[in-house]
Amino acid sequence: MRGVGEEIKSRTADHVPPQKQNKTPVSRSRSKSSLLVHLSFSLSPISRMAEASTEYLKLFVAETTWYNEIVLGSIVPGDAWRRLPHFFQSWLRNFLGGTLVYFLSGFLWCLVIYYWKRNVYVPKEAIPTNHAMYLQIIVAMKAMPWYSALPSISEYMIESGWTRSFATIGEVGWPMYFVNLAVYLVIVEFGIYWMHRELHDIKPLYKWLHATHHIYNKQNTLSPFAGLAFHPLDGILQAVPHVLALFIVPCHFTTHVAAIFCEAVWTANIHDCIHGKVWPVMGAGYHTIHHTTYRHNYGHYTVWMDWMFGTLRDPEEDEHLKKS
Incomplete structure (x- = not known):
């Protein structure tokens, strides 16, 4: 965690004009880095939930695709229907x-x-x-x-x-x-x-x-x-x-x-x-x-x-x- 914070500090320092570098409190830099790390960890469960939800919805799509294959594949000649949305x-x-x-x-x-x-x-x-x-x-x-x-x-x-x-x-x-x-x-x-x-x-x-x-x-x-x-x-x-x-x-x-x-x-x-x-x-x-x-x-x-x-x-x- 310290390495991530130091990396963020160094990147921030590279983009701050030289005359303002000494005016930025160390505590503010650490607070900012901690917030970024915290957000990265707190968002990951949400991301996982969204991914799981997407995977679950694919079950419905797979089922309707199967219905389409059975009905259209049996009735409609050729494969032109497969190019439809x-x-x-x-x-x-x-x-x-x-x-x-x-x-x-x-x-x-x-x-x-x-x-x-x-x-x-x-x-x-x-x-x-x-x-x-x-x-x-x-x-x-x-x-x-x-x-x-x-x-x-x-x-x-x-x-x-x-x-x-x-x-x-x-x-x-x-x-x-x-x-x-x-x-x-x-x-x-x-x-x-x-x-x-x-x-x-x-x-x-x-x-x-x-x-x-x-x-x-x-x-x-x-x-x-x-x-x-x-x-x-x-x-x-x-x-x-x-x-x-x-x-x-x-x-x-x-x-x-x-x-x-x-x-x-x-x-x-x-x-x-x-x-x-x-x-x-x-x-x-x-x-x-x-x-x-x-x-x-x-x-x-x-x-x-x-x-x-x-x-x-x-x-x-x-x-x-x-x-x-």
Whole structure:
């Protein structure tokens, strides 16, 4: 430590004019050297923490890079996509992956309920026409590039360390993982309920955004393909709670990515008009009522938010009222 101080003193002396050298107190020079040495040691833990944080964030980047390799490497011919910036690779992967999930879930659902189990789940007169489903696909595919931006942005924020996401379940353990997941889903459910409700209650939002989705207001106009047939901004707004939750509760990164993509499957399910009668799930029976009354059943996964805020309407009670 003395050698460092003497070196700093000698360097300082070399840069001080000769006439002022004798006027500088020795104690001041020693104090300055001690401060520099102290700072060099006190900053090193901060530097190490920053380095560790950077290394940790690389885990998220490595995971999204792996997703890109799997999806783009399997679908996109050639290697041109590898020259894209990482963010645009992720957007392209989300776009292609989302499109694939949308069509697979939609076609499989339609194959089962409209053809394989024809007249079992849905009466013949309630089956939507191929033209109606084609129009729903057009609306959804126009919005898909914009939908794909939201998970890409959320991944970027996670990779940048702006959220409370964690990379592996082992960091928190399985009990806390499920606690965090439950809180995450409650936040998402609450957020989607109120976002959806405000898209109805605020008239300009309904007129310019949500009305695009509500042209499907009868059983024979609803199909699994209507699940993503929204105005692009409408679809994004209803998915925003998934992103906001990342800033509130610790969330496993892979689980968040999976939850976003499961939305395509879930929205296909709740637009097939089949009442599954699985309490407290907000299934298609509840959501069909929403498309016909416009004032009930705004919830997403469960009936709880509608029950809490007085907007729940049960499909069986509704059917009983129609018959009476």
